[in-house]
Amino acid sequence: MSLKYQVVPVTSFSQNCSIVWCDETMEAIVVDPGGDVKQLAMLIKDLGVKVVNLVLTHGHLDHVGGTEPLARELGGVNIIGPHKDDNFWLQGLENQSQMFGFPLTKALEPDQWLNDGDTIKFGHQVLNVIHTPGHTPGHVVLFSEEAKLAFVGDVLFNGSIGRTDFPKGDFDTLIASIKGKLWPLGNDVRFVPGHGPESTFGRERASNPFVADEMPLY
Numbered sequence: 678m679s680l681k682y683q684v685v686p687v688t689s690f691s692q693n694c695s696i697v698w699c700d701e702t703m704e705a706i707v708v709d710p711g712g713d714v715k716q717l718a719m720l721i722k723d724l725g726v727k728v729v730n731l732v733l734t735h736g737h738l739d740h741v742g743g744t745e746p747l748a749r750e751l752g753g754v755n756i757i758g759p760h761k762d763d764n765f766w767l768q769g770l771e772n773q774s775q776m777f778g779f780p781l782t783k784a785l786e787p788d789q790w791l792n793d794g795d796t797i798k799f800g801h802q803v804l805n806v807i808h809t810p811g812h813t814p815g816h817v818v819l820f821s822e823e824a825k826l827a828f829v830g831d832v833l834f835n836g837s838i839g840r841t842d843f844p845k846g847d848f849d850t851l852i853a854s855i856k857g858k859l860w861p862l863g864n865d866v867r868f869v870p871g872h873g874p875e876s877t878f879g880r881e882r883a884s885n886p887f888v889a890d891e892m893p894l895y
Contacts, residue, residue, distance in 0.1 A: 679700055679824065680698075680699065680700075680802050680821050680823065680824040680826065681697070681699075681700045682695050682696065682697040682826075683696045683720070683724065684875075685713075685716065685717060685720060687710070687711045687712045687713040687716070687717070687743065688739045688742065688779070690711070690739040690872065691872060691873075692711040692712075692739040692871055692872060693870060693871055693872060693873075694707065694708065694709050694710050694711055694713075694717065694743075695707070695709065695828055696717070696720065696721060696724065696726065696728075697799075697802075697828070698724070698726045698800070698802075699799055699801050699802040701800060701801055702799075702800030702801060703725060703726050703800070704726070704727050704729050704799040704800035704802075705721070705724075705726035705728045705799060705800075706728065706729060706730045706731070706797065706799050707721070707728055707732070707747065708732050708733075708734065708819065708828050709732075709733060709734055709740040709828075709830065709871065710731055710741070710743040710744050710747045711738070711740045711741060711742050712739070712742045712743040712779070712780075713743065714743040714747045714750060718747065718750045718751070728751050728754055729754060729755075729799050730754060730755050730756070730757050730797065730799065731744055731747060731756045732757050732758050732791075732797060732819065733756065733757070733759050733787065734758065734816060734817055734818065734830030734831070734871070735759045735763050735766070735812065735815060735817070735830050736764070736766025736770075736813060736815065737813065737843075738770060738779055738782060739779075740871060741767065741770070741782075742770075742774070742779055742782045745783070755787075755788040755789065756785070756787040756788050756789075757787055757789040757790075757797070758787060758789075758790070758791040758806075759791060759813075759815045759816060759817050760790060760791055760792060760793075760808050760810075760814075760815035762810065762814035762815035762845075763813050763814060763815025763816065764786075764815070765844075765845075766813060767784060767785045767786065767787070769784070770782040770783060770784055771783060791806045791808075791817050792806065793806065793808035793817075797819065802823070803821070803822075803823075804819040804820060805819070805820045805821075805822065806818075806819060807819075807820060807858050808858075809829075809832045809851075809854035809855075809858055809859070810847070810851075810854060811839065811841060811846065811847055811848070811849075811850040811851020811852070811853070811854045811855075812830070812832055812838075812839030812841060812843075812846055812851055813831075813843065813845065813846065814845045816830055816831070816839075816854075817830070818859065820862060825863065825865055825867065826866065826867050826869070827862065827867070827869070827878075828869050829859070829869065829870055830870070831870070831871040831872070832851065832854060832855060833855055833859065833870060833881060833885075833888070834871075834873050835873050835874045835875065835880075835881075836881075836884070836885055836886075837885070838851060838855065838888060839871075852888060855888050856888060859878055860882060860890075862878065863878065863879075864879025864882060865877065865878075865879060866878045866879075
């Protein structure tokens, strides 16, 4: 048994939505369904997976805009995450959608908030929840210890890091989240960022100008 995933760029922001599943049971979650709901629903059907939860890493519109429509399309699956400190972003989705010219997105309250140390289970797979504030105060990262794979939202990118100039963003907090919570997971961990191509923590430690610490690549 193993963890499988497919990344689907959605919205005009090319946000990486991830369909993640257990290849033994075909139970799945969808991480950050930001939009393009019909495309996502069609792909879920084509993959033959059964989605049990929609999971949000943080409250920005390009990551959550398609969440409620997709939940309805899939027959009312639960919405979980992010950490409750991002509630103000979810309550302000209507303003966000007007500001960025997105379809009107109403305020959203998930069925369950996520806390540091929580786990998300689907089939035989387990993702650990890591609270990683800085880009937003309630941002979470999802980590599969078995697959050595992390879904990091907008905390870390290939060659860059998340913006911290939004309300309640903080640069020092973000750097502390990356160095204190992500690096200890291991240099060999691959990650799917919220935008752009995948990388590994080791590669970013060696070459990312924002967080490189001169660690050799292993």
